[in-house]
Amino acid sequence: MLSKHDIYEMGNRSKGRETVATVSIDSEVCEQILQSLKEINSKLDKLVVQTEPIPPKIKQLDIVDSMDVMTLLSLPDHLRTTATTLFEIGPATAEEIATSTKKERAVESNYLNQLVRMDHVEKYRTGRKVYFQIKDNA
Amino acid sequence: MALCLAVHSSKGGSGKTSISINLAAAYALEGKNVCLIDIDMRGPSLYTFFDAKPPLWINDFLSKKCGMMDIVEDVSSRFQTSGKFFVAYANPEIKEIRDFACQDRSWQSKALKTLISGKKELFANGIDVVIFDTSPGVEYESVNAVAASDMVLVTHNSTNVSLNAIEQLITGIYNPLSKKVALINNMCHGNIMNSIVEEEVFGIPILENISCMCDVAVKSNNQVLVISEPQHWFSRSIINIKDKLERFQ
Numbered sequence: 001m002l003s004k005h006d007i008y009e010m011g012n013r014s015k016g017r018e019t020v021a022t023v024s025i026d027s028e029v030c031e032q033i034l035q036s037l038k039e040i041n042s043k044l045d046k047l048v049v050q051t052e053p054i055p056p057k058i059k060q061l062d063i064v065d066s067m068d069v070m071t072l073l074s075l076p077d078h079l080r081t082t083a084t085t086l087f088e089i090g091p092a093t094a095e096e097i098a099t100s101t102k103k104e105r106a107v108e109s110n111y112l113n114q115l116v117r118m119d120h121v122e123k124y125r126t127g128r129k130v131y132f133q134i135k136d137n138a
Numbered sequence: 139m140a141l142c143l144a145v146h147s148s149k150g151g152s153g154k155t156s157i158s159i160n161l162a163a164a165y166a167l168e169g170k171n172v173c174l175i176d177i178d179m180r181g182p183s184l185y186t187f188f189d190a191k192p193p194l195w196i197n198d199f200l201s202k203k204c205g206m207m208d209i210v211e212d213v214s215s216r217f218q219t220s221g222k223f224f225v226a227y228a229n230p231e232i233k234e235i236r237d238f239a240c241q242d243r244s245w246q247s248k249a250l251k252t253l254i255s256g257k258k259e260l261f262a263n264g265i266d267v268v269i270f271d272t273s274p275g276v277e278y279e280s281v282n283a284v285a286a287s288d289m290v291l292v293t294h295n296s297t298n299v300s301l302n303a304i305e306q307l308i309t310g311i312y313n314p315l316s317k318k319v320a321l322i323n324n325m326c327h328g329n330i331m332n333s334i335v336e337e338e339v340f341g342i343p344i345l346e347n348i349s350c351m352c353d354v355a356v357k358s359n360n361q362v363l364v365i366s367e368p369q370h371w372f373s374r375s376i377i378n379i380k381d382k383l384e385r386f387q
């Protein structure tokens with residue numbers, strides 16, 4: 001156990017060194033900075049390796065945006081109803097989906113575009129109409 | 139009439155296949171055009187029961203190698219049904235089952251689209267009732283079949299394990315997919331006829347309670363009971379289920 005006296009003494013000792021420290025600070029800090037720079041450099045090297053083009057095989061495995069039935073089940077209720085309807089009636093306009101789900105066209109359009117952003121659904125244009133369909137990966 | 143039923147269960151051996159075959163036959167006897175489809179891709183049964191060696195299987199259809207009407211076998215004359223009785227089989231070859239078990243999510247996604255289009259193709263060809271005999275539990279093909287159907291008939295073998303797992307299926311699969319669900323208590327034990335029978339479980343109606351009868355297991359090897367013994371308890375239950383389903387629509 002340290003006594004009050006010990007602590008007082010330690011404080012004094014460190015105070016005493018302060019004058020010395022101001023002299024040696026430059027070389028000590030420089031050493032630390034150099035060490036840090038080396039570390040950063042080696043970390044950067046690792047990062048560069050990681051961002052090199054990923055071999056196509058690994059990339060393919062990464063694309064699992066398919067709207068399979070398990071994904072469907074994990075969607076929030078409102079999106080699930082939209083997606084289920086799209087599965088059932090095939091490529092459809094927001095209007096057609098809205099008729100089936102008995103919701104507003106604008107609401108369904110919003111949901112469908114959310115599904116497009118999630119990469120589960122794709123949209124295409126035929127004439128003046130925009131159609132949505134469950135995305136086919138590969 | 140256009141009705142698509144998925145016969146499903148939480149656990150295996152609860153009577154899905156027996157009930158699917160007999161229910162399909164009951165509809166066909168009544169004059170409805172029926173198509174019974176083996177979706178139990180990992181443990182096909184219907185090819186054995188119907189002693190079938192079809193050139194094309196449901197596997198080929200799901201892989202888009204052919205149309206739905208190319209894979210169905212017409213067994214109406216064999217069973218002398220007044221309505222059309224079609225059956226589509228799952229391929230029992232181990233290589234096919236292995237291939238199927240390895241399919242990824244992208245394939246399953248397409249398989250669901252294909253299954254829905256197949257159902258529509260059958261309806262367009264005059265089929266009134268489509269029945270999917272599925273694998274128990276949360277297999278991809280079974281959940282796909284549930285998603286493609288209008289209604290799920292859950293067979294339950296009266297064990298607590300099965301019952302607990304059914305609750306999971308209801309909350310995790312049937313309800314999220316907005317499916318109508320009805321339960322069949324099969325292989326009930328004890329003096330079930332005299333006991334007070336519940337009307338529903340977890341909010342889903344019980345359509346029928348069928349006792350455990352050893353002769354059902356024996357005779358079901360090579361007979362369709364609703365055809366060979368229409369007065370049998372099992373057959374009467376099947377007719378009951380069919381009639382209740384009509385009111386359920």
Ligand SMILES: Nc1ncnc2c1ncn2[C@@H]1O[C@H](COP(=O)(O)OP(=O)(O)OP(=O)(O)O)[C@@H](O)[C@H]1O
Nearest residue numbers: 150151152153154155156325349350351354355358
């Ligand atoms: N009510 C019953 N009484 C006695 N045996 C029955 C009854 N219902 C079905 N069986 C028998 O139980 C066995 C299992 O039935 P079945 O094959 O129809 O179940 P399943 O749910 O399709 O099984 P799996 O999960 O393996 O596909 C069969 O031998 C069948 O004849």
Ligand SMILES: [Mg+2]
Nearest residue numbers: 154155178183
């Ligand atoms: Mg079976």
